[in-house]
Amino acid sequence: MSERSEPELTLADLGESEILARIFPRLPESSATLVGPGDDSAVMKAPDGRFVITTDMMIQGPDFRLEWSSGHDLGVKAAATNLADVAAMGARPTGMVVSIAAPATTSVTFMEDIADGLRDACLELAPGCGVVGGDLSVSTVLTLSVTAFGDLGGREPLLRSTAQVGDVIAVVGRLGLAGMGLAALFAGERAKARASALQAQLAPLPPISQGVIGALAGAHAAMDISDSLVMDAGRIARASNVVLNLDEHVIDDLSGQLAIELGIDAARARQAILFAGEDHALLMTFPASVTLPEGFLAIGFVDACEEGESPHVALGGTSISENGWNPYAGWNGETS
């Protein structure tokens, strides 16, 4: 027999329990766990008698491509997008359950990389948050489904429906960066794209801890910007029955900075700031009397709907149409 390198172990080579035995030791433990992985359910602490819970699925094709994303990237992104939804309630993430469906030919190493990404995202973004359960399945389409949960620490949750007229609109985290990263990937320009844009798209690290900080500072409303600043601001506007009036000078400043950072023209940067998604920045509204916490940038004011006017988003006082991500229509590779 000729010598050859050892073929890589795949999921088909191992049973589910053996794969789990390799993956679970790589995952972070949650400090809120009473009963961890390995039973029919986990048991978690909910110290104030409540918990927040959110779920999000990532599908190979519409949500990621394996030419672009490593297993580690996918783990980071699956965790980060869900943690952002917990943070957007003003809550501290305490744990998550993770289901992964993968082709039987997937290497065990790749699954371990996903686990490492989940771990690194939790350690970096939400210390104390861990993976407390999950499920492994076989599918021809690699699919990650995460459900994350968290603790409000006795505070009221930050909703989309509680923005008040006179509030300052503020954002913490980046805008437009993930969208420009995706545009570079679609254009086949990964080599010359900025690392910051690629990371924002492939393995985002949104400002999770700022969710609690914003809540403690007295925020009225919050959400995470997953679809686009304008589209998600529109959701707050409708839920709160108000107008979110963005300051065009601030948007111009942000656009200029992004243009310089990425070496693109300002018009393109402005489109990305307003209409690109997946940055998972936190959008909040605060009473005007509040001193914004460090890292938050004021980007506008909440106005009342005038007589006969519907809730909407305005830029410099002029209504701006909402655009953003629709998973069934699909992303065309452009940021506008």
Add this chain to the structure above:
Amino acid sequence: MSERSEPELTLADLGESEILARIFPRLPESSATLVGPGDDSAVMKAPDGRFVITTDMMIQGPDFRLEWSSGHDLGVKAAATNLADVAAMGARPTGMVVSIAAPATTSVTFMEDIADGLRDACLELAPGCGVVGGDLSVSTVLTLSVTAFGDLGGREPLLRSTAQVGDVIAVVGRLGLAGMGLAALFAGERAKARASALQAQLAPLPPISQGVIGALAGAHAAMDISDSLVMDAGRIARASNVVLNLDEHVIDDLSGQLAIELGIDAARARQAILFAGEDHALLMTFPASVTLPEGFLAIGFVDACEEGESPHVALGGTSISENGWNPYAGWNGETS
């Protein structure tokens, strides 16, 4: 132009928010909801300061086939399998989040049928439990991911690791029925299969409320039988470091009853009772002093491991090898 019937609306025809607007009104509300669907996360009550949480994914192909399952069936099964994992902790299910990835060509009616199945399972199996959030994605492989959670009502959770020597082993719910339903489907014999077996496989209604009843009666340990009686009993045996000794006369009686119900021979029924999965009966151990609650059947005793003996499952005192469902090896259509 020739007359033709209106083409059915598909997911591609509607935006995500319009699809959600059609689905959410069909779903049951949870009585434990503080903030329901529509924000970044839901907020749930956890009255005793804890919650149990479990997740399970169903994939078109390995887990179901659309020639066999209706949308309603899939909704029922996705809910029931997760509710069973909550019940197996001795907890009352309070809610679930549901992610569905479907081809863009999927009809909106089919998605509504899934929602109706989720609703009917909750209403039938766990009144007060509802769907509090979810996610819709597009995928070429229909995928349902459910995370369910529940309330222990101040009790200790029922674990796999807390069976005690001298306990009575009891089961509530059916054994072997779902496996025989699957065997009939694989054999192309749906038309002559018993309705009870097909329902157990396609739209199971496991004894969810018995989880709390067993806990209140004083059960020491519990799990749900998803892979097979022998395989799952083996998990309790190893977690508790004991021998689960099944009574062969009781197994013979159950086999005889199943054989008569389904019109199959007793040997085949016995294989299904011992080695077939997906019935989601609850397997519990109780102190010998306990009068078993109605519906529970004693099927054996928990024995100590003798000197040098590993934890295992025995039938009539003789060790029996564990077999059951391995998602990466696949089901070959047989029940043994």
